Amino acid sequence: MSKWFVFNFVLLIFLTWKVVNYHSFPFMQVHIWFGVIGVLLYIYNWTRNAVFETIRNVPSRKTKVRLARFSKKVVTVHRWTGNIALIVVLFHGFLILNRYGFNFSNPKMVVGLLALLTLTFQVMTGWLRLYKPTIKLRYVHLYTGMSLFFLVLLHIIL
Numbered sequence: 001m002s003k004w005f006v007f008n009f010v011l012l013i014f015l016t017w018k019v020v021n022y023h024s025f026p027f028m029q030v031h032i033w034f035g036v037i038g039v040l041l042y043i044y045n046w047t048r049n050a051v052f053e054t055i056r057n058v059p060s061r062k063t064k065v066r067l068a069r070f071s072k073k074v075v076t077v078h079r080w081t082g083n084i085a086l087i088v089v090l091f092h093g094f095l096i097l098n099r100y101g102f103n104f105s106n107p108k109m110v111v112g113l114l115a116l117l118t119l120t121f122q123v124m125t126g127w128l129r130l131y132k133p134t135i136k137l138r139y140v141h142l143y144t145g146m147s148l149f150f151l152v153l154l155h156i157i158l
Helices: 003-020 030-057 061-100 107-131 135-157
Strands: none
Touching: 003 030, 003 135, 030 061, 030 135, 061 107, 107 135
């Protein structure tokens, strides 16, 4: 099993814990629900990286073939899930700006803005990989996803 499965699971548990312990749970405001849905879509897509890492590291050829076939079917949904995540996160950001305004001294807002920019870049590199599948672009997409993971985690913590 890939370490990213564990990281994704920990992020999911932490997100759930933060949402359930929110002062107005289960009657939370709409902007929080958009943020939660955006993170869930991102975790769903980022789990694909864990599948690829498992394919590389598992010794059984049968398992590798099964996971590769599964991943091939999911790739078309993967691109659109990334787009939907970006749209949902944009709504989240719009609702936050509408409600609170933007404040550079608020670290949660700054990290959220960085995460939004990173997600935008992530989606762009994902679509570029469809038309120009180079190794360099693959690594940019991969490392952008890793950066986004830690930015999302930091955004949830703050």
